[in-house]
Amino acid sequence: MSRPTERVDVLLAELRRRGQRITTGRRAIAEVLVGADNLSAEEIVAAVQDDHPDLAASTVYRTLETLEEAGLIEHVHLGHGPARWQLANKPFHHLVCEGCGMVQLVPRSLFDELRARVVLEFGFEIAFQHFATVGRCAHCRD
Amino acid sequence: MSRPTERVDVLLAELRRRGQRITTGRRAIAEVLVGADNLSAEEIVAAVQDDHPDLAASTVYRTLETLEEAGLIEHVHLGHGPARWQLANKPFHHLVCEGCGMVQLVPRSLFDELRARVVLEFGFEIAFQHFATVGRCAHCRD
DNA sequence: GGCGTAACTGCGAGCTGCTCGCAACTCCGA
DNA sequence: TCGGAGTTGCGAGCAGCTCGCAGTTACGCC
Known part of the structure; x- marks a missing residue:
């Protein structure tokens, strides 16, 4: 850098x-x-x-x-x-917990397989970076 | 139904x-x-x-x-x-094209593999339904 | 350095998409 | 039929921008 x-x-x-x-x-x-x-x-x-x-x-x-x-x-x-x-072009994606608001960075490459599959099956190229992926973190799932 | x-x-x-x-x-x-x-x-x-x-x-x-x-x-x-x-609980997820605004429905099961992987690796349970997945449709990619 | 002009800025009004407080009203168990 | 908690209409308020306009400034050209 x-x-x-x-x-x-x-x-x-x-x-x-x-x-x-x-x-x-x-x-x-x-x-x-x-x-x-x-x-x-x-x-x-x-x-x-x-x-x-x-x-x-x-x-x-x-x-x-x-x-x-x-x-x-x-x-x-x-x-x-x-x-x-x-x-722009940070290699990370955000996981955001709906429970506690925690933000976790994960490599964008995690989504490569799904992206490839969606392009193949639907012709649609996903741009994951614009919206975070929400859900529940390990702690809040209990 | x-x-x-x-x-x-x-x-x-x-x-x-x-x-x-x-x-x-x-x-x-x-x-x-x-x-x-x-x-x-x-x-x-x-x-x-x-x-x-x-x-x-x-x-x-x-x-x-x-x-x-x-x-x-x-x-x-x-x-x-x-x-x-x-x-609630519709079995579909939305793909939204940033170019033309088109909304395409895809089965939620498409994301099962990624969800399982993220739970396993990060303990994070993704709830894909709250935010659509944006990107570019086949037509707008040209 | 000075000039001209298109790009930029500050100000403040306006907009979308809700959210909330309050008094009036209404549903429903008894 | 009645009491009171749940619900509603109204309208003000709020976050997060967006925009129009008049004044200012950067910078290519001389």
């Missing part, structure tokens, strides 16, 4: 490559996303406003959308409640 | 058994749920108000919650947008 500032620069460079502009707000948002994982928009707003108190929440929402369109980040729904944001 | 009115009576009888009351509003909502599949709360409100124009939307939301707590119906999230409601 490369150094944080390097990863921020890669994100912003890709925006630039797409004819978009690099602003201090966007840099701050990219830094937050690189520095922490799986944040809600509200948490990102709070983190960014520590250093840039004038940055509007709507700007954060718009920047997240822009970064997602560029394929640089993605959002995942862990259940009811706000979407959560992370860098 | 039993006759519609019979199914409505079974739903309402279970409510009664739990010390709750059967009202014309609840009967109307149960009839809509038995008669159509996979409706949003707003669609249920509209359908019920055809015959009972004074029935409030908040009553529909509360009744859906009550029926779900009784294990008689369940809601599923097909993506962004409102939850959708159906009778």
Whole structure:
């Protein structure tokens, strides 16, 4: 994994490559996303406003959308409640317990077999990363 | 599959058994749920108000919650947008295309192998029915 | 460095999809 | 028929965004 500032620069460079502009707000948002994982928009707003108190929440929402369109980040729904944001193409998937709310990371490859089977039988390509898989953890099953 | 009115009576009888009351509003909502599949709360409100124009939307939301707590119906999230409601324990799962919005029903048993594996390896029991599985259909993959 | 302009931002209103408090009403066992 | 707990309508409120608009800013070009 490369150094944080390097990863921020890669994100912003890709925006630039797409004819978009690099602003201090966007840099701050990219830094937050690189520095922490799986944040809600509200948490990102709070983190960014520590250093840039004038940055509007709507700007954060718009920047997240822009970064997602560029394929640089993605959002995942862990259940009811706000979407959560992370860098794109993480090799993990979320299991969320409906009982206690615990989130467990499992390798995405776990789903390869099922994905292959569904493509074969139904022509449908599953994108597991957009919604978490909910259920009950070992502890809550008792 | 039993006759519609019979199914409505079974739903309402279970409510009664739990010390709750059967009202014309609840009967109307149960009839809509038995008669159509996979409706949003707003669609249920509209359908019920055809015959009972004074029935409030908040009553529909509360009744859906009550029926779900009784294990008689369940809601599923097909993506962004409102939850959708159906009778509980349908043997189907939803595949939703992110491209065109198409919803395809597949047997729940398709997921049995993965479920068994995740229980074994992580002690986690997946409940696939609460969130649809999103991805891209054969048509949109081209 | 200065300029022009398209991209971006802050502000605040608005929207969807519920959720809740409260007073009025109604179902149903006795 | 009656009492009271369960249910309802109404409307305000809330989370989590989304959008329109006017003002500001980045950056390619000179």
